[in-house]
Amino acid sequence: MTASERRPVRYVCTSSVREDLVRALDGTPKTTDELLDSLEASESAVYDALSNLETRGLVEARQEGWSLTGGGQLVADAVGRVRDTERLLADDDTYWNTHDTRVLPHAYRCRLPELGDYEILRARESDLNRQVRQVASRIDAVEACDIVSPVYHEAYGEAMPDHEDARLVVSSDLAEGPSPEQHPRSSWEATTVRIADAPFALGVSTDWTILTLPERDGQWARATLVSEADTAIRWGQGLFERVWADATPPSSSRFVD
Known part of the structure; x- marks a missing residue:
């Protein structure tokens, strides 16, 4: 058995037929005929791949058809993440190659x-x-959001809603800095403000998630990612809650009564 065969995810990913089989069985058992109809591979290639996957304990023949084993399902999940990551990068590889994803918590970077x-x-x-105007216009259009x-940026400060359901996390430099014109307290009487030194910017509403990562050269980015997908909004909500949980109430009178 080769090194790739001892590593089930790598073994599956080194063959398009094995990868397509595992993905086809992800969550739904299928008969051999259903697999032959759904895959763009020869009959012999499908039979050979099924036999090899069964030998390695990743699939099993059941009454309702071929099914993933418990380990096979984990492999299918991993294969799905690989494909999803490839699709993410392919959509704008220039952005991902020039921005520092390492500033995100590992769990959220993987997601x-x-x-x-x-x-x-x-x-x-x-x-x-x-870029600033486009982000500010989105913030200004919602009743409440988490930032x-x-x-x-003055434009962001002006756009930030003052609402009991809105929350704002700012860095300690902004909270305790000497400039009274920055983040004026009178702008947010209902919005709750906390302090945390996060190395990225994030905005989440019921309509969107906005993410700004620093550039790889250390400069603050001149590009911002916006997604309106439901999965992106849940991703952003989870990341914000993680930052919020570690943040502390400000001591500056600029934010408190």
């Missing part, structure tokens, strides 16, 4: 494919504030 279909909002040489803001 980045949950962002689904997304749009990258970019500043332009002829319009450096384009993590490690850097200050």
